[in-house]
Amino acid sequence: MADSGYQYVGPAVGEWFPGLQFPDADGRLVDLHVWLRGRRALVVFFRSVRW
């Protein structure tokens, strides 16, 4: 996978990804894992929609 030198950033491969909470479309906080319901996922962190 990408050898950027930043592989130490964030949870490591094999580690459990934290149950993050985010507001849904109605503004209610939802736990990521509860929302995923055991599905595989790609979680992409991006810079901004305004750049």
Place this chain on the structure above:
Amino acid sequence: MTSELEVNHIVLIAISCDSYDVLKNFAQTHGITFPLLSDAGSRVMSELGVVDRHLDEHHVLFGVAASTEQWGAAYPITFALDIDGTVAQKGVQENYRTQERGGLLLDEAFGLTMSRHGSAQLARCAAVELRVYGDSDGCVPYQKSRLLVQVAPKPGWQNYAQPTPAGYFGLTVAVDSVSGLVVGEPSFPPARSSRVAGLLATESQVEVQHGD
């Protein structure tokens, strides 16, 4: 790409430090149907440790200075999560200019090969048949792409990995230099040690490549 994810029941989630309203408007404007989650204030990203602490260095590459409103952005990082919530694979780029195709991450995380790829070139010789294709239809500046080489030995032939016994040649891949193209190092499938009795002057182990 999103249709590929749907077929394989993989959820796509994108997170930024934009506000909820900014993301909601953006999604509506561009017809984005997968979740764009807001981490305004970068609280979650800070807890995860993914806030970009090298923003100024990255902007130096672009010849511009980072503005204060840009602080709080995450590294360009993607996590592939397995069904048990663990990180199956992750990809981190040096900066937001260089991007890797999502198909590569899915391949390495879940063993999925995207159905869409570039046109294949075929070749054959006495020992093998080759099929070479890119993981996309074309090249985009600053985007990392992968060139896949499928090697199918004909009956009676094997692909040897390094190190090879004297007199035998391991599989190698070389790419002619192309202006504007940076070529990385090739990766090969895992090899298994095999003992070929009577075939070699000494019954030593050889490394034979298997699989894709």
